[in-house]
Amino acid sequence: MVVPDTPALILAPMEGLTDAPMRAVQGELGAFTFAVSEFLRVSAVVPPAHVFHRHVPELRQGARTPSGLPVHVQLLGGDPGRMAEAAVVACDAGAQAVDINFGCPAPTVNRHDGGATLLKHPKRIREIVAAVRGALPRDVPVSAKLRLGWDSEDAIFENAAMAAEGGAAWLTIHGRTREQGYKPPALWCPIRVVRECLGIPVVANGDIWSLAAFRRCREETGCIHFMLGRGALADPSLSHQVARELGLLPAAPPPTDDTPVDWRPPLTRLLHWTECGPATSPGRIVCRFKQWLKIASLYGTFTDFESIKRAQSVEEIFTLLGRPVDRC
Ligand SMILES: Cc1cc2nc3c(=O)[nH]c(=O)nc-3n(C[C@H](O)[C@H](O)[C@H](O)COP(=O)(O)O)c2cc1C
Numbered sequence: 525m526v527v528p529d530t531p532a533l534i535l536a537p538m539e540g541l542t543d544a545p546m547r548a549v550q551g552e553l554g555a556f557t558f559a560v561s562e563f564l565r566v567s568a569v570v571p572p573a574h575v576f577h578r579h580v581p582e583l584r585q586g587a588r589t590p591s592g593l594p595v596h597v598q599l600l601g602g603d604p605g606r607m608a609e610a611a612v613v614a615c616d617a618g619a620q621a622v623d624i625n626f627g628c629p630a631p632t633v634n635r636h637d638g639g640a641t642l643l644k645h646p647k648r649i650r651e652i653v654a655a656v657r658g659a660l661p662r663d664v665p666v667s668a669k670l671r672l673g674w675d676s677e678d679a680i681f682e683n684a685a686m687a688a689e690g691g692a693a694w695l696t697i698h699g700r701t702r703e704q705g706y707k708p709p710a711l712w713c714p715i716r717v718v719r720e721c722l723g724i725p726v727v728a729n730g731d732i733w734s735l736a737a738f739r740r741c742r743e744e745t746g747c748i749h750f751m752l753g754r755g756a757l758a759d760p761s762l763s764h765q766v767a768r769e770l771g772l773l774p775a776a777p778p779p780t781d782d783t784p785v786d787w788r789p790p791l792t793r794l795l796h797w798t799e800c801g802p803a804t805s806p807g808r809i810v811c812r813f814k815q816w817l818k819i820a821s822l823y824g825t826f827t828d829f830e831s832i833k834r835a836q837s838v839e840e841i842f843t844l845l846g847r848p849v850d851r852c
Contacts, residue, residue: 525665526694526725526749531770535559536753537598544581545797551593553790555767558594563625566601566610576617583618600625602637604655611656615664627671629702640702643674646686653690665693672714675703684718696727696751712744727751733823735765757816758824760790788845813841
């Protein structure tokens with residue numbers, strides 16, 4: 525939960541990346557305040573409880589990962605009534621906080637009246653947030669995650685005001701329009717303006733790849749609440765570095781060398797938590813490993829992706845990383 529004067533560091537929802545096993549890993553090895561689930565789409569039919577439990581298995585364990593990291597449930601959809609009903613089902617299934625997605629740029633999602641398409645309709649944002657807020661007990665916070673706009677960066681001012689008017693307890697803003705996709709750089713300045721105008725906390729998000737980028741983002745936005753997505757996966761130490769700066773972890777002396785990241789411990793934990801969940805084929809696990817290491821090579825310092833990308837098994841990947849797999 526995000527409250528005004530207490531810093532927070534949030535693990536971003538990333539569909540296909542930050543699923544339950546990855547959230548479990550980040551809960552153990554990261555330094556986050558909470559995580560937000562990948563979006564659950566609310567289309568013609570309100571998803572029943574078992575769908576929430578499959579999508580966010582943490583709901584059966586007090587909405588926390590095995591190590592205790594709280595997980596908020598994210599909903600995506602354009603119909604206020606169905607979104608409200610879905611939020612109630614989510615809470616009955618165990619959700620303790622609900623986030624609403626107004627940022628997904630995927631064409632299929634947008635064609636079906638969900639995600640970033642709602643940024644073209646500020647009043648609908650207010651209606652959806654108000655409907656969800658009104659349907660839930662007061663102690664369940666409702667938040668909203670927005671991009672700056674559909675094609676205009678200025679749209680954030682009205683959209684954010686509408687989400688706040690609808691009753692969002694806080695907003696997360698990814699500093700890009702839908703049209704900008706993931707093209708760098710993210711724009712952080714509008715986040716400052718929204719934060720200064722609205723009376724609710726604002727979480728800054730987008731392109732925090734390093735401690736230096738975090739410091740620039742904090743400077744430009746004036747925020748004390750941050751969300752890390754790809755940067756946290758690319759560099760497993762980033763959440764710790766940022767959490768220290770935010771005072772969420774005790775200060776530590778700066779690192780004295782550039783020791784490369786040892787990817788075996790996080791991958792071993794991902795393997796463990798994947799094997800604890802529903803049956804997953806060995807091929808799928810290999811894909812998950814490659815997906816994570818690809819992010820580390822694109823945005824971090826991992827240099828061996830070329831050799832890993834042809835690997836056929838988990839064992840082969842660990843051997844290429846320097847040591848046989850050590851299941852735990
Ligand atoms: C593969 C992928 C999947 C994503 N899925 C979601 C999602 O389910 N819900 C959401 O609100 N944002 C989603 N996002 C957006 C991220 O939460 C975040 O806003 C974006 O990646 C910018 O932050 P970053 O630069 O720290 O990664 C996704 C991003 C990526 C790259």
